Structure formats: structure tokens, C-alpha cells
Amino acid sequence: MDLIPTAKIPKRGASSSLQVPFGLHGGKLVEPLQVPLGTDCDCSCPGCGGPLIAKHAAAGKMTPHFAHAANTGCEGGLESALHLAAKQLIEERQELVLPPLNIEVTAYGMRRTALSRSALLHPGGTVHLSRVQVEKAIGKIRPDLVVHGNEFELLVEIAFTHFVDETKLAFIRNQGIAAIEVDISDLTVIDFTALAQRLFVTPSATTWLFHPDAGPLKEALEIELRNDLSTERLEWSREQAALKAQADIEAREKAQLKISNRPHTVKHGQKEQARRQRTAEFAALSNEQKLSRVLRYLGIEMDELPSFLTMEVRASRGTSAQPRVWQAAVFASLIHTAIRRKEPQVNVECVLDWLAGRFQSSVVGGRGSPTSAVKDYLSSLEKLAILHRHTRSEFLVATADFSAAKELALDHRTLGRLRQRWRKEWPSREQTETLADVFSTIHGSSQPWTRLPGLLPSVRENEEPLETIMYYMSGNSPGIGAAELRRFFLSVGFTELARP
Ligand SMILES: [Zn+2]
Incomplete structure (x- = not known):
């Protein structure tokens, strides 16, 4: 909490404890000038x-005050007088002025700029009171004043020589009661007028020590801030990817220029060359060979081909490669690896680009438009929740890999009726975080997806997935739905479906 005031050094000496600003007269506190001298x-x-002696001089050379008639060794006269005086004033006025309480959280994003969220917890101003208690014991502490208003209770500390210390503050927090501290340590003249100024007019010397709603509000703001941060991170990574793509294009153009100018001096770009060679090699394979290579990469046999690699799409009759050949290839190369590469964006153009280099005319050839074939394919993956349509032409990959995609497709086909169970192998934290970013983009900023990656490993041994989902739903994360959580668990690979 940032509500702890920094330690202040009292400006008063011990001798002032012998001087008393207010005396008790007929059950009420009075100032020295209200009563006869001596x-x-x-x-x-x-x-x-x-007994007290009233001291003041007509010439006004002395600050009016009371002194003890006999040295009684009184230690608490000054503090007690102050607390009682404050109580008396508050009882007369039945009010108190409070400073506003603003809660703010700040963090630095990927662009090195500060992001912040704040909320006004208390607007400040005058509050009306019904009851004041002075030095009433609450557990182990004895706050200077306890004031009661309409459905609230507030501890008021009057700081003249003693400021609230850590121990007392910890206790106040523990009790969960709001507390303020009115600093009057700078007052040179202590009388009713000066006290009233601090209590009823200017709250600038008053600080909030604690407010029971500050912690939960701060937590809520932190969740929003974490969502802001992950949105920013996603935007940033997209920008970086675009910059990198642009740089790659420029580098390639430069390299080509060099190749044409000085064919024997090019030493770098070997990686790029190897990649291009692999692409060409793949392009040269027959469709059958391409498919078997992709299936080997995904670790499945031909008869295990899931339906989402053999989708009906428009223009499929117009393409010479069967849908399953190019769909499996696109899935294995662009979707299966997207989260691991931390590049969850897929769009129609990049898929077409990728296909053009590897299938040449085989997809394109014929009557159908490859654009509508690719559009249909991505849309059908969206229906299975494997992809999420982010903008009109861009999709976000919402699944960790091929294996998680199989679970999502099965869940879709069985209408969510199969039981989930924890997977034996836990997904990597990085992968989970990337997907949490994707899910918070999909579901809006109120969803605390970013909390999920860190919290789950420990509960796996003690709970069924459904119990964990119920936990997240039971008021812990407002607005989060069971269906979305189930999909997230399957998507990141926390869970798999129990086959009947
Ligand atoms: Zn005394």
C-alpha cells in the first residue's frame, strides 16, 4: 500500500508536556482566555x-496556556487535551473534512512508456457524523478518536508529537477500519480556531492511513493494468513483426542487388538461402509426397487425419492439390508453430503467399479462386475455435499446437459433453502466456487471463479441472465464463478430453 505516510519528526520538545492548551472546566474544555487568570x-x-493555572498576559507577549499548579509529573495532559478538544469540536459541528483518496497503479510497457490506471475511492470533502468516541480501545490499540457516520466508522489520529507507527498501522489494517491522520505538528498556536481549521476546513494536512476498499480496488486496477500491458505487448510484437518483415524484404533486395553486382562476394544470407532451398525442395515434391512429409512432421498416420485438415471449401474442385494436402501443410507450418514462435497472427494474404511458393500453380490452377479457398479454410478453423477472427482479414491463433487443436475440434463435435482431465505434460509458461495474451485480446480487458498461467500447476494435484474452473468463476474473476475457461484449458494444453 502506498498509503503509509513517511515518518515525520515531531517538532516539539518534552517540556511542552507540562503546558496544556485546554483545561477542563465544568465538564467542558476551555481556552485560557475564556477563564480568569491564575x-x-x-x-x-x-x-x-x-488543578491548572491559566496563564496569559494582557500585553499579549505570552502565548496563552495552562500550567499545572503543582508538578504532578503529568505526561499525557497535552495529548489528552488535544484529543478531547477535537472530540468536543467534532461533537458540536457533527462533521469532518476529508481529503480525496485516489488509487493509482503504474507499470512500464514494451515501449518504455508508463501505463497507469487510477480510480477515485473517496471524493473527499465534508462528511456528516453522528457520534464521536475518544481514546476508545479497539483490540490492542487506542485510536485518538473513533467517529461514526451514516454506515461508516473512521479512526482519526491527531498527530502533534506522536505519529502513527508501523505497528499501529498494521493493526488498523488488520481490523479493516478506515483511518486518517490529521497532522497539527506545525501549529505554533494551539487553540479551538486552529484545530477547527484542520478538522473542518482544509484537509491538506490530513492523510489517509488506510481504507478497507483500497486493497481490492488496487487489485482490480492491477488486473486492468496487466490487460493493458498484454494488449500493448501484442500490439508491440505485431509492430516488431512488421518492422522485421520490412527489414527482411529490404535485406533480401539488397542481397539480390549484391548477387547481381558481385556474385562471388556474398557470404551472409546463408540461412535465408537454406530456407529458400528447403522451400524449393518441398515445392518439387508430388502432392502425395508433400502430404506424407507433413503427416510425419505432425506425428500422425494417413487414417488419423482430423477433420480440420480436410475441410470442405469453395473452389476446392478448381485446385489440383487436394484440400487435405494444402490444408495440412498450411496448418503444420503456419498454425501449429504460431504460438511457439510468439506470432499468433495469421491472415489470408500470408497463407496465399506461403502457398504460392510451395504449390505454385497446383493450388491456383483451375477455375476456383485460391483466395476464397483460403478464406473458407480459415473461417472453418474459426468455427472450431482454433482461430479467432481479430479484424476482417486477420485471425489470431487460439491454440497452442496441433494436439490442442485436435482437442478443440473434438470438443466442438461432442458439444462439450466429454470430461476434461489434466494432461500429464504441462505446457511451457511462455506458450501459456502468449495464449493468455491472445485470449485477453479476444475477450476484452476485463478478463484476467494473464493470471491463469501462473496459478494452475499447483492445483493440478488437488483438484479436477472442473473444480478449478468453478473456482475462477466464483466471483474471483468477474465476467469470465465456464465455456471460455474450458476452451482456454484445452487450447493451452492444460487439459485433454477423456475419450469414452
Ligand atoms: Zn496533567
């Missing part, structure tokens, strides 16, 4: 009860 004042000390 022992005629008929006042007693609010601390020790001993």
Missing part, C-alpha cells in the same frame, strides 16, 4: 486531573 480559572488537567 488559580481562579477553576480548571483541571484533562490528562491527570490535577
Whole structure:
């Protein structure tokens, strides 16, 4: 909490404890000038009860005050007088002025700029009170004042020589009662007027020590801030990817220029060359060979081909490669690896580009438009929740890999009726975080997806997935739905479906 005031050093000496600003007279506190001089004042000390002498000079050279008639060794006269005076004033006015309480959380994003979220917890201003208690014991502490208003309770500390310390503050927090501290340590003249100024007019010397709603509000703001951060991270990575793509194009153009100018001096770009060679090699394979290579890569046999690699699409009759050949290839190369590469974006153009280099005319050839074939394929993956349509032409990959995609497709086909169970192998934290970013983009900023990656491993041994889902739904994460959580668990690979 940032509500702890920094330690202040009292400006008063010990000698002032012998001087008392207010005396008790007929059950009420009075100022020295309200009563006759000397022992005629008929006042007693609010601390020790001993008789007081009123001291003031007509010439005004002396600050009016009370002194003990006999040295009683009174320690608490001054503090007690202050607390009682504050109580008396508050009882007369039945109000108190409070400073506003603003809660703010800040963090730095990927662009090195500060992101922040804040909310006004208390607007400040005058509050109306019904009851004041002075030095009433609450557990182990004795706050200077406890004030009661309409359905609230507030501890008021009057700081003259003693400021609230860590121990007392920890106790206040523990009790969960709001508390403020009114600093009057700078007052050179202590009288009713000066006290009233601090209590009812200017709250600038008053600080909030604690507010029971500050913690939960701060937590909620932190969740929003974490979502802001992950949105920013996603935007940033997209920008970086675009910059990198642009740089790659420029580098390639430069390299080609060099090749044409000085064919024997090019030493770098070997990686790029190897990649191009692999692409050409793949392009040269027959469709059958391409498919068997992709299936080997995904670790499945021909008869295990899931339906989402053999989707009906428009223009499929117009393409010479069977849908399953190019769909399996696109899936294995662009979707299966997207989360691991931390590049969850897929769009129609990049798929077409990728296909053009590897299938040449085989997809394109014929009557159908490859654009509508690819569009249909991506849309059908969207229906299975493997992809999520982010903008009109761009999709986000919402599944960790091929294996998680199989679970999503099965879940879709069985209408969510199969039981989930934890997987034996736990997905990597990085992968989970990337998908959490994707899910918070999909479901909006109120969803605390970013909390899920860190919290789950420990509960796996003690709970069924469904119990964990219920936990997240039971008011812990407002707005989060069971269906979305189930999909997230399957998508990141926390769970798999129990086959009947
Ligand atoms: Zn006294």
C-alpha cells in the first residue's frame, strides 16, 4: 500500500508536556482566555486531573496556556487535551473534512512508456457524523478518536508529537477500519480556531492511513493494468513483426542487388538461402509426397487425419492439390508453430503467399479462386475455435499446437459433453502466456487471463479441472465464463478430453 505516510519528526520538545492548551472546566474544555487568570480559572488537567493555572498576559507577549499548579509529573495532559478538544469540536459541528483518496497503479510497457490506471475511492470533502468516541480501545490499540457516520466508522489520529507507527498501522489494517491522520505538528498556536481549521476546513494536512476498499480496488486496477500491458505487448510484437518483415524484404533486395553486382562476394544470407532451398525442395515434391512429409512432421498416420485438415471449401474442385494436402501443410507450418514462435497472427494474404511458393500453380490452377479457398479454410478453423477472427482479414491463433487443436475440434463435435482431465505434460509458461495474451485480446480487458498461467500447476494435484474452473468463476474473476475457461484449458494444453 502506498498509503503509509513517511515518518515525520515531531517538532516539539518534552517540556511542552507540562503546558496544556485546554483545561477542563465544568465538564467542558476551555481556552485560557475564556477563564480568569491564575488559580481562579477553576480548571483541571484533562490528562491527570490535577488543578491548572491559566496563564496569559494582557500585553499579549505570552502565548496563552495552562500550567499545572503543582508538578504532578503529568505526561499525557497535552495529548489528552488535544484529543478531547477535537472530540468536543467534532461533537458540536457533527462533521469532518476529508481529503480525496485516489488509487493509482503504474507499470512500464514494451515501449518504455508508463501505463497507469487510477480510480477515485473517496471524493473527499465534508462528511456528516453522528457520534464521536475518544481514546476508545479497539483490540490492542487506542485510536485518538473513533467517529461514526451514516454506515461508516473512521479512526482519526491527531498527530502533534506522536505519529502513527508501523505497528499501529498494521493493526488498523488488520481490523479493516478506515483511518486518517490529521497532522497539527506545525501549529505554533494551539487553540479551538486552529484545530477547527484542520478538522473542518482544509484537509491538506490530513492523510489517509488506510481504507478497507483500497486493497481490492488496487487489485482490480492491477488486473486492468496487466490487460493493458498484454494488449500493448501484442500490439508491440505485431509492430516488431512488421518492422522485421520490412527489414527482411529490404535485406533480401539488397542481397539480390549484391548477387547481381558481385556474385562471388556474398557470404551472409546463408540461412535465408537454406530456407529458400528447403522451400524449393518441398515445392518439387508430388502432392502425395508433400502430404506424407507433413503427416510425419505432425506425428500422425494417413487414417488419423482430423477433420480440420480436410475441410470442405469453395473452389476446392478448381485446385489440383487436394484440400487435405494444402490444408495440412498450411496448418503444420503456419498454425501449429504460431504460438511457439510468439506470432499468433495469421491472415489470408500470408497463407496465399506461403502457398504460392510451395504449390505454385497446383493450388491456383483451375477455375476456383485460391483466395476464397483460403478464406473458407480459415473461417472453418474459426468455427472450431482454433482461430479467432481479430479484424476482417486477420485471425489470431487460439491454440497452442496441433494436439490442442485436435482437442478443440473434438470438443466442438461432442458439444462439450466429454470430461476434461489434466494432461500429464504441462505446457511451457511462455506458450501459456502468449495464449493468455491472445485470449485477453479476444475477450476484452476485463478478463484476467494473464493470471491463469501462473496459478494452475499447483492445483493440478488437488483438484479436477472442473473444480478449478468453478473456482475462477466464483466471483474471483468477474465476467469470465465456464465455456471460455474450458476452451482456454484445452487450447493451452492444460487439459485433454477423456475419450469414452
Ligand atoms: Zn496533567
